[in-house]
Amino acid sequence: MPKVSDAYRTARRDEIIVAALRCFAAKGYQRTSMADIIEESGLSAGAIYGHFAGKKELFAAVAGRVLDARRGELEARRSDTGPLPPGEIVATLLQGMRTEPFGGVIVQLWAEAAVDAEIRELVQGVFARLRETVRAGLAEWAAAEPGRVEGDPERWAARLAPVVLGLGPGFMVQRAIIDDFDEDAYLSALPEALPH
Template sequence: MPKVTAEYRAAKRDEIIDAATRCFAAKGYQRTSMADIIDEAGLSAGAIYGHFAGKKELFAAAAGKVLEARQSELAARSADREPLSPGEVIAVLIEGIRRVPFSGVIVQLWAEAAVDPEIRELVAGVLSRIRETVRTHLAEWAAAAPGRVDGDPDAWAHRVAPVVIGLAPGFMIQRVVAPGFDEEAYLAALPEMLPH
């Protein structure tokens, strides 16, 4: 029997995550079953479960993939220029998240995290990674020009990162439930309202 390469396993894993993402986007988190994901992927149950323990782990993997793409976007936007301002950092994250097919499902997942400890743990893990990404970018921005913030740039970034991140749920909730919500105006206002 031929040996399966790491590249093959990684590609198959991505294929499964993409199938799950399409299912979550179409049906929402709660209404998506593992059978739906198996059908969408066109693989056997064993092939899916060989990579993921279940739907919760798949959703965490999909969210992690989204986060990695946002981290790459932030790095690309920061390359060869002054660090992004706090408003630019969160605008880049939100712009990327809104392009994801299942971004509306994220709001559902937050609600589930309030009552399901396992989902809460998964969401907390992703949130921790987002917080660290934002904190790093804020600290770089604050350190690039002494006097921008009071005190140590790292300490400032640690305090401010949760506030900056809090702007993303506001965007996503309004996008889902507020009729006539102006996404472009919200994104344009972020660099205006945060220090620059």
């Protein structure tokens, strides 16, 4: 029997994640079953369970896909322009969520992680990577702008990173549930609200 390559396994895993994203976006986490994901993917149950233990693990992988894409966008923008001020860091992350076809899945993830310890544990690493990317970006900006922040840039960035990340859920929740929410106004106000 031929050996399956790592590239093939990665492609198959990605295929499963995309199918799960479509299901979670269309039906929500609670109403999506593994049978739905299996049907959407067109793969066998064995193929799915060969990559993921169940729906919770798959949901965490979906979150990883969406949030890691935001990290990549932030790193790419930073490499193009140099250190980004805090408001631009948040605006870059949120602009990515705004154009993410499956951005609403993240709001579901926050809700599920708040009440399900297993999901919360599964996504801790994803959020830790995002927080570290934001912290590093803030520290880089503070170091490049002496006198703009009080104290050590690293300590300042560590204190500010959770606050900066907290602006994301505010944007995403309002976007999801408030009919007349002005996304553009929110994004344009970020540089005013944060050091620049």
